[in-house]
Amino acid sequence: MDIRLGLTFDDVLLVPGPSDVLPGEVDVGTRLTRDITLSIPLLSAAMDTVTEADLAIAMAQAGGIGVLHRNNSIAEQAEMVRQVKKFEAGMVVNPVTMYPDQTLADALxxxxxxxxxxxxxxxxxxxxxxxxxxxxxxxxxxxxATDPTQPISELMTREGLVTVPAGVDRETAKRLFHRHRIEKLLVVDEDFRCIGLITVKDMEK
Structure with missing residues (x-):
């Protein structure tokens, strides 16, 4: 019986050829539309099991683009778009906020x-x-907390707020996270108005 040679991908190794071009000199940018150019030629599918806000943000950070699916309500689609547009270099711009007279039920x-x-x-x-x-x-x-009508003013943290100005660099933010053992940095303007929020999870992305 003549048994012929069979190979799988794991059995074969392709030796890279020499090149004078360094990886940093390679441009893999590609044009998605007439006005939109991507840094990498990657696009995630508009499927409910693939692209929602988190992946769209990650794709943008990597230089590609994520197409949000529409297998949900218009309100849910708008919320995903809002999440993506509010994410800016590790900072959530104009985050969701509350007033002191709102309640525990509102917060939850x-x-x-x-x-x-x-x-x-x-x-x-x-x-x-x-x-x-x-x-x-x-x-x-x-x-x-057990009383859903309890005002947030009685529950919130007032003292020792750790705030940073807009444009704070990543290393400074990381040092503040470590020093104060916190997971959120409040971004304020010169009038101490809340304009953003930086979280540990956003910094790790």
Whole structure:
């Protein structure tokens, strides 16, 4: 019986040929549309098992693009777009906020709806735009609270808030996370208005 040679991919090794071109000199950018150019030629599929907000953000950070699926309601699609657009270089721009007179029930609802574990608390000031920061409420603050009508002002952390200005560099943010043993940095402007939020998870992405 004549048994012929059979090979699998694991049995074969292709030896790279020599090249004078260094990896850093290679441009793999590609044009997606007339006006959109990607740094890498990768695009994630618009499938509900593939691309939602988290992957769209990760693809953008890598230089590609993620196409959000639409196998959900218009409101849910808009929320995914909002999450992606608010993510900026590790910082959530104009994060979800609460007012001190809102309740524990409101906080739990926002945390569940937006899949977040901490919410900046701001003054109920009039007019559009960012509001002055007065505290932050996190999972630790509400973990053992039982009265859904209890105001956030009685639960939130007021003292020792760790804040940074917009444009803080990653190394400084990491040092603050380590020094204060916290998972969230509040980004404020010159008037101490909350304009962003940096989390440990965002820094690790």
């Amino acid at each position: 609802d926002l945390m569940a709806r937006h899949k977040i574990s901490g919410i900046p608390v701001v003054e109920r000031a009039s007019g559009p735009g960012p509001k002055p920061l007065v505290g932050i409420v996190t999972n630790r603050d509400v973990r053992f």
